[in-house]
Every structure is written in structure tokens, then in C-alpha cells.
Amino acid sequence: MHREHATSHVGEYGxxxxxxxxxxxxxxxxxxxxxxxxxxxxxxRRFCIAPMMDWTDRRCRFFHRLLTRRAxxxxxxxxxxxxxxxxxxxxLAYDMAEHPxxxxxxxxxxxxxxxxxxxxxxxxxxxxxxxxGCPSERVQEGRFGACLMAEPALVGDCVAAMTAAVDLxxxxxxxxxxxxxxxxxxxxxxxxxxxxxxxxxxxxxxxxAWLEGLSPRENRDIxxxxxxxxxxxxxxxxxxxxxxxxxxxxxxxxxxxxARLDGVMMGRAAYQEPWxxxxxxxxxxxxxARFSSAKSxxxxxxxxxxxxxxxxxxxxxxxxxxxxxxxxVPGARAFRRHLATEAxxxxxxxxxxxxALALIADVDARSVAAA
Ligand SMILES: Cc1cc2nc3c(=O)[nH]c(=O)nc-3n(C[C@H](O)[C@H](O)[C@H](O)COP(=O)(O)O)c2cc1C
Numbered sequence: 001m002h003r004e005h006a007t008s009h010v011g012e013y014g015x016x017x018x019x020x021x022x023x024x025x026x027x028x029x030x031x032x033x034x035x036x037x038x039x040x041x042x043x044x045r046r047f048c049i050a051p052m053m054d055w056t057d058r059r060c061r062f063f064h065r066l067l068t069r070r071a072x073x074x075x076x077x078x079x080x081x082x083x084x085x086x087x088x089x090x091x092l093a094y095d096m097a098e099h100p101x102x103x104x105x106x107x108x109x110x111x112x113x114x115x116x117x118x119x120x121x122x123x124x125x126x127x128x129x130x131x132x133g134c135p136s137e138r139v140q141e142g143r144f145g146a147c148l149m150a151e152p153a154l155v156g157d158c159v160a161a162m163t164a165a166v167d168l169x170x171x172x173x174x175x176x177x178x179x180x181x182x183x184x185x186x187x188x189x190x191x192x193x194x195x196x197x198x199x200x201x202x203x204x205x206x207x208x209a210w211l212e213g214l215s216p217r218e219n220r221d222i223x224x225x226x227x228x229x230x231x232x233x234x235x236x237x238x239x240x241x242x243x244x245x246x247x248x249x250x251x252x253x254x255x256x257x258x259a260r261l262d263g264v265m266m267g268r269a270a271y272q273e274p275w276x277x278x279x280x281x282x283x284x285x286x287x288x289a290r291f292s293s294a295k296s297x298x299x300x301x302x303x304x305x306x307x308x309x310x311x312x313x314x315x316x317x318x319x320x321x322x323x324x325x326x327x328x329v330p331g332a333r334a335f336r337r338h339l340a341t342e343a344x345x346x347x348x349x350x351x352x353x354x355x356a357l358a359l360i361a362d363v364d365a366r367s368v369a370a371a
């Protein structure tokens with residue numbers, strides 16, 4: 001059905017689909033199994049793991065998927081320019097085990113976004129997410145990221161171009177506002193434009209971004225969190241899927257927000273203390289955890305490590321994401337120290353990881369409920 005709208009929609013940008021556009025498409029490489037299309041439209045967003053540049057690469061995502069079957073996982077942000085003109089196969093590669101996985105794009109160009117959404121669909125991604133929350137200078141220079149909070153009509157055009165082109169759900173990750181914007185008005189105007197464009201969900205990092213004077217890192221901590229603004233948004237738009245992001249430290253907090261919203265997105269706490277993810281399935285989905293302990297999850301990573309090493313990946317590229325897995329468990333410091341010194345050596349192999357794991361006390365006393 002969406003495809004029928006595509007032609008008329010493309011016309012809005014004065015751009016017809018050409019043979020070149022078709023060549024930009026790629027053969028289906030990671031397509032999920034039959035029936036996945038329907039389940040994609042019903043993606044459960046109760047618990048999402050945030051897109052984090054340099055952190056949530058494909059190895060990290062594979063590891064996180066070992067810890068939870070149900071979380072919706074996001075890639076790092078990739079610009080549409082990189083997808084269209086860069087080493088696409090490398091940038092968009094992922095493991096089938098990662099499903100459900102969303103591709104996050106950065107751009108302000110409806111036509112490029114439309115092309116990239118098609119490519120994402122061909123690659124088998126489950127969702128495309130547009131980043132309008134990143135305040136970095138580089139992103140501002142490209143006129144995308146958080147500065148798009150000031151251009152709701154353009155963001156609407158971007159989302160409309162994608163929803164018309166593909167069957168995938170198109171979502172947006174935003175802030176509650178930027179600089180001196182009034183979050184009541186700014187977020188409302190954006191939401192109305194996005195609803196008209198057919199957005200499938202809005203993920204709100206519940207603080208403003210200050211575009212000048214703060215680094216991206218400071219912009220994740222200094223502007224105050226305002227969860228109430230996101231609750232009001234949901235109350236005003238009950239039909240819209242609203243996911244809360246920002247400062248969620250544990251699953252108790254996640255559960256509390258889920259009572260008022262459609263879901264939560266956890267970033268730093270998920271990455272820095274990935275053991276918490278083991279409790280996501282039981283606590284939020286009432287399903288058994290994949291592993292009864294962090295140590296058994298880590299052992300299950302070994303075949304993947306062996307596969308990656310055989311492809312020429314350095315051990316550290318996988319194990320750097322695992323460093324926080326045993327935080328608070330006896331032996332955790334020795335585990336981290338061993339990996340920090342040994343996993344970076346060119347000769348490091350799966351045995352290096354096994355040796356690090358042997359330093360962890362066998363009984364991981366922390367219960368899943370503590371997450
Ligand atoms: C290292 C790092 C990289 C990030 N990269 C992205 C990114 O590529 N796209 C994005 O939308 N947000 C990015 N973020 C922001 C997170 O997605 C999230 O909005 C933010 O960390 C707040 O959530 P938290 O308090 O749960 O960490 C990044 C955050 C961190 C810590």
C-alpha cells in the first residue's frame with residue numbers, strides 16, 4: 001500500500017525515481033524470515049537499547065542480543081551520505097541474530113532518506129529511525145541532528161518521504177526542545193508534523209539540547225530531565241507510540257515509566273552495566289531470561305568470538321563491549337584488567353577471553369531481580 005503513495009510523494013521533491021535510484025538498491029542480504037514483515041509493524045518498543053556512536057556497533061549488538069531476546073536494538077547513527085556513497089556493505093552489515101534491529105539515520109534530506117530507507121528495507125532492518133537529537137557541531141554543520149527540532153515541517157517531509165517509500169516503521173528520536181524553545185510548543189509542533197507524516201513511534205530524550213556552549217557529552221547530562229513533559233505528550237497523543245529516553249538507570253525505573261508510556265530506551269546504563277539486560281525479558285516481558293548468570297552469557301559469546309577472529313577481527317573489538325558485564329562481582333576488576341592488557345595484543349584469541357572469565361567467581365550471586 002505504501003508503495004502506491006511513493007510516486008506521488010516523490011513528486012513533492014521534484015524527483016522521480018530513476019534507474020540510478022534502483023541501482024542504489026541492494027540485493028536482500030539480511031532479510032528476516034517470512035512473516036517478519038507483519039511482526040515488524042508490531043515491533044514491541046517496551047524496552048529499547050539506545051543508538052550510541054562507537055558503542056553500539058554490530059559486535060556490541062550481538063552481545064546485547066545474547067542478554068535479551070526482546071529488547072529492540074538500535075545501530076549507531078549513520079549519515080545518509082555514508083550509506084549512499086560509502087562502503088555500504090560494511091556500514092550496514094549486521095548479524096541475523098540481532099533482529100529486531102533498527103537502523104538510525106542522520107540527514108535532513110527527504111530524497112536521501114527515502115533512498116536509504118529503501119536500502120535499509122533491502123538489508124532486512126526492522127525499523128528506520130531518524131536522529132533529531134544529536135547536538136554535535138559536525139552534525140549541526142550538516143543541518144541535521146538536534147537543530148532539526150527547529151524545523152518540524154522539514155522533519156515531517158523527511159518522515160513522509162520514508163513512510164511512502166517502504167513498509168518499515170519509521171520512527172524519530174528527538175529532544176524536548178533546543179536552546180530557548182518552549183518544550184510545550186516545540187515538542188507539540190514536531191509531534192503534530194510527525195503524526196501527519198505517519199511516524200510509527202517517537203522516542204524522546206527528555207531534556208533539551210543546547211546547541212552552543214555544551215559538548216555532546218555535556219548535553220547528555222547538564223540540561224535537566226523533564227519526564228513530566230513526555231508524560232504530557234503521551235496524554236495529549238494517546239494514539240502515538242511514545243518511548244522515553246534519558247537517565248534511566250535500572251529496570252525498576254524502566255517499569256515505572258512503562259506504566260505511563262509505551263516504552264523506554266536505555267543508553268549508558270545498558271552499555272556500561274550490560275548485566276542489567278539479563279533481566280529485561282523476565283521483568284518487562286514476563287519471559288525467562290536467556291541465561292541464568294552473566295558468566296554463562298559470556299561463555300555463550302565464545303563461538304561468536306571465534307567466528308569474528310576467523311574473519312580477522314581483533315579480540316578487543318568484541319571484548320571492549322563486555323567489560324562492564326561483571327561489575328560488582330568478585331573478580332570483575334581482574335577480568336577487566338586482563339582484557340585491557342591482553343585482548344589488545346595482535347595474538348589475543350578466544351583463550352584470552354576464557355582466561356579472563358576464569359577470574360570471575362563461579363557463583364554470580366547477583367539475582368536477575370537486582371537489575
Ligand atoms: C557514546 C554515546 C554515543 C551516542 N551516540 C548517539 C547516536 O549515534 N544517536 C543518537 O540518537 N543518540 C546517541 N547518543 C545518545 C543516546 O542514544 C541517549 O539518548 C543518551 O545517552 C541518553 O540516554 P541514557 O541516559 O540512557 O544514556 C549517544 C550516547 C552516548 C553515551
